[in-house]
Structure formats: C-alpha cells, structure tokens
Amino acid sequence: MRRGHRWGPVLLALAALLVLPGCTRVGGTLSSELVACKEGDEGTPSNGVVLMAQAVPSASWVPCLEGMPLGWYFADMDVDRGTARFWLDSDRDGMHAIEVRLTRSCGTSGATEIPSDRPEMRRLERVSQVTPLYVGRRYYLFDGGCITVVFRLSGENRGEPLAVATQGLGAVPRDELRELVHRESDGRLQLDPPAGREGG
Numbered sequence: 001m002r003r004g005h006r007w008g009p010v011l012l013a014l015a016a017l018l019v020l021p022g023c024t025r026v027g028g029t030l031s032s033e034l035v036a037c038k039e040g041d042e043g044t045p046s047n048g049v050v051l052m053a054q055a056v057p058s059a060s061w062v063p064c065l066e067g068m069p070l071g072w073y074f075a076d077m078d079v080d081r082g083t084a085r086f087w088l089d090s091d092r093d094g095m096h097a098i099e100v101r102l103t104r105s106c107g108t109s110g111a112t113e114i115p116s117d118r119p120e121m122r123r124l125e126r127v128s129q130v131t132p133l134y135v136g137r138r139y140y141l142f143d144g145g146c147i148t149v150v151f152r153l154s155g156e157n158r159g160e161p162l163a164v165a166t167q168g169l170g171a172v173p174r175d176e177l178r179e180l181v182h183r184e185s186d187g188r189l190q191l192d193p194p195a196g197r198e199g200g
Contacts, residue, residue, distance in 0.1 A: 035063075056102050059174060069165060104145055108141075
C-alpha cells in the first residue's frame, strides 16, 4: 500500500528520465515536501530528491529542504538531464528569491572560498550586486557535483534573509538514494542504471 501510493508516480518519472532526453517541470499545487530531506513516518528522502539525483548521475550529494523558515515558500521545480533546480519565494523578497541548482560542475570565477558549514563540501561565495537588490551566488563543491544557491533579495536586511533561508537547505548522500530506489521498486529500478541502458 505504501509503495503504490507514494512511489508509483516517481517510479514512472524515474523510468522516463532513464530513456527520455526531455525535462520534467513540476506544476500545480506545490509543497516543500516534494524536495524534503526526510518525509513520512520512515523519514526517507522525497520523490523530488530522487529525480534530482537521476538528473545529475555524477553527483555524490543531492540538495533538499530540511525545513521552511517562516515567510519562505517552496515555489517550483525543474529537472532536466544534467541540471536540477528548485526555487523559494519570500513574502519579503519576492518570487524566486532563491534558486537551488544541482549540476555536475559550476564556474566559480570571482568567488571567494570561505569556511564551509558542510565538512564534506567546499564553500565559495560571490556577491555581484548590493543595491538596490542583493544578488549573488553561493557554491557548494563536492565529488561529482556542485550545488549553487542563487539569491536575489530585495528586503532591507539583505544578509539576514539569506542566512534564514539557507538554514533549511540540506543534502542527501547519493548512496542513500540508490538504496532507496532499489528497495521501493522491489529491485525493478536502479538510480544509476548500467552503462548502455541510459537514453536511446
């Protein structure tokens, strides 16, 4: 019962991503649970996190949300081969104030490395504008991938909303997602199919 209800749609989408070159755009009524680090009684990563992992097969970590701070809302998600991203809206800083993007690599020219809040990742930041908007990027670099946090904030206390919003950002190890897909599909699907079975 649990698998049929929760995992049926994502297994179909996952199977499609294995063979189709197009992208998956999530629409309709959205909830932050779509990209939750842990959801349900068993505390397993959500469907959207699995889809992001499939989009960037080299990434050893996949971004997710541990929680949504007051005033912030999950807005949208887009998954394509090589790129996965989702957006957060703010009641003070506007729509798509923050974008969280997963790619295999990212250009960090002009960014400054700072002490990382995640020991398994390097952290760099680049602020490109401070007024009238606070605009920039935060990079988390790790084996096989990069998480980029793109921010475009219009509130008065610019540093504060960025800190608050990114407090809820987490990451799930790929090994955990690989085991999850195998278990939930009764061994029918693999997060990382053998070479030669991707895209036709």
